[in-house]
């Protein structure tokens with residue numbers, strides 16, 4: 384199986400706080416992994432560093448079997464390497480039209496170099512109808528992002544990842560604060576990603592959601608990986624017990 388990501392010996396401090404301690408992480412093509420752990424464990428920090436929003440203090444990062452120069456690694460290079468991230472604090476672009484949100488920073492241009500709005504709207508409608516399954520009356524590519532439900536907004540980000548052929552989609556707590564109906568949608572979007580041979584890193588506090596869609600579970604505890612296990616090797620109950628035991632250690 385092809386390895387899309389290999390992170391070795393990653394460290395990160397904020398001031399005097401050691402937030403990530405010697406993290407080793409591998410991700411294969413088409414694999415969905417869940418990143419579990421308590422509040423403040425370092426989950427968001429890890430994915431922010433992976434997606435170029437923040438920098439590791441020290442690490443060795445290999446993406447698609449090529450070594451990455453971390454000194455020059457930023458959001459743009461992460462995207463160019465196929466990483467699409469939906470952040471936890473993602474309130475960006477609510478007042479934006481859906482088609483602008485999809486194509487932001489990667490506009491379709493015509494032969495004269497102008498943005499081809501019509502084409503962008505067409506593609507957006509296609510994604511809304513075929514990927515999100517939206518048939519809502521009055522919904523169009525010109526609707527505001529804020530007119531979508533929470534689950535649909537997450538779906539929009541995932542649809543964008545598929546359209547731009549991202550290799551790895553990172554979702555930071557996509558199901559938190561969603562109604563059950565929307566949670567189901569998001570979980571099915573993640574399964575859809577897998578069918579498209581994309582990899583996914585899912586951060587969640589909900590172990591049931593994690594168990595439903597993931598191939599592997601990684602648990603961070605105060606900046607360290609304490610569990611890295613395949614779904615084939617652990618039942619839901621065993622996983623729950625394992626996490627509880629670690630959390631009760633201190």
Ligand SMILES: Nc1ncnc2c1ncn2[C@@H]1O[C@H](COP(=O)(O)OP(=O)(O)OP(=O)(O)O)[C@@H](O)[C@H]1O
Nearest residue numbers: 397398400402420421422423424425426427428429
């Ligand atoms: N920009 C920052 N400056 C200083 N400290 C930070 C910063 N970002 C995160 N931290 C600290 O790093 C630690 C890990 O935070 P992080 O957001 O990665 O946790 P998390 O596992 O995502 O938690 P949650 O489940 O609550 O989202 C916390 O102690 C947090 O206070």
Ligand SMILES: [Mg+2]
Nearest residue numbers: 426427428471
């Ligand atoms: Mg977080």
